[in-house]
Amino acid sequence: MNIILLGPPGAGKGTQAARLQATRGMIQLSTGDMLREARASGSPIGEKVKAIMDAGELVSDAIVTALIGERLDSCAGCGAIFDGFPRTIAQAEALDLLLAERGRHLDHVIELVVDEEALVTRITGRFTCAKCGAGYHDSFRPTKVAGVCDVCGSTEFKRRPDDNEQTVRTRMEEYRAKTAPILPFYQARGLVRRVDGMASVDEVAAQIDAILDASP
Ligand code: ADP
Ligand code: ADP
Ligand code: ZN
Secondary structure, rough: OOEEEEEOOOOOOOHHHHHHHHHHHOOEEHHHHHHHHHHHHOOOOHHHHHHHHHHOOOOHHHHHHHHHHHHHHOOOOOEEEEEEOOOOHHHHHHHHHHHHHOOOOOOOOEEOOOOOHHHHHEEEEOOEEEEOEEEEOOOEHHHHHHHHOOOOOOOOOOOOOOOHHHEEEEEHHHHHHHHHOOHHHHHHHEEEEEHHHHHHOOHHHHHHHHHHHOOO
């Protein structure tokens, strides 16, 4: 099974992908995470994308497509969850090719439908465990014990530099202008399943599970 989680920044893609990875053994392929890793390692790609990411603009199609291709090769036969990719029509077309070359196909494009104003609150409250990467939110998903990661017990957390209100607005504009237009591309193929992304994390999870379990 290969699925895309599609939605604006803060829609809950990463949260749901991490859950599917834990409960179904699928593999989360997040281009955002790959790009942040490239930055952290100081690689030439990391250097190249730094300013673009900090401004909330989209990195070139060629870079993200190459990253996804590499990861697909190391997950032959895995159930892939595309998180934050594709983000343009060109990337959607490139993904078709990457999958076809490997004898794979898309099963579902799950659209997380959310209210834009809520996204700013979600993103400005987002933080992750610095050690294991578990995702939290100041109000909606706090740690059980204040300051301690539920998963690994670490007391160190981090926030993304691009998770500020101004950059979020640019990221939402990028979504509207370049990413939302890929919905009709997949609608024409009958692949889009809409999920209410404003529901609680568990309710969104249940809606996604129902879609995956209904698959032949
Ligand atoms: P995305 O990967 O789409 O950018 P995330 O999964 O990182 O979004 O979610 C953004 C923030 O909102 C995180 O802090 C997360 O804990 C929180 N969040 C995710 N899903 C929900 C939800 N259904 N209701 C409330 N908060 C949520
Ligand atoms: P979010 O969780 O808010 O959806 P991501 O972590 O997916 O954000 O992406 C963070 C940043 O990385 C984006 O603002 C963009 O600069 C870059 N990026 C990630 N994925 C892509 C992609 N598929 N195409 C272009 N740029 C990307
Ligand atoms: Zn942790």
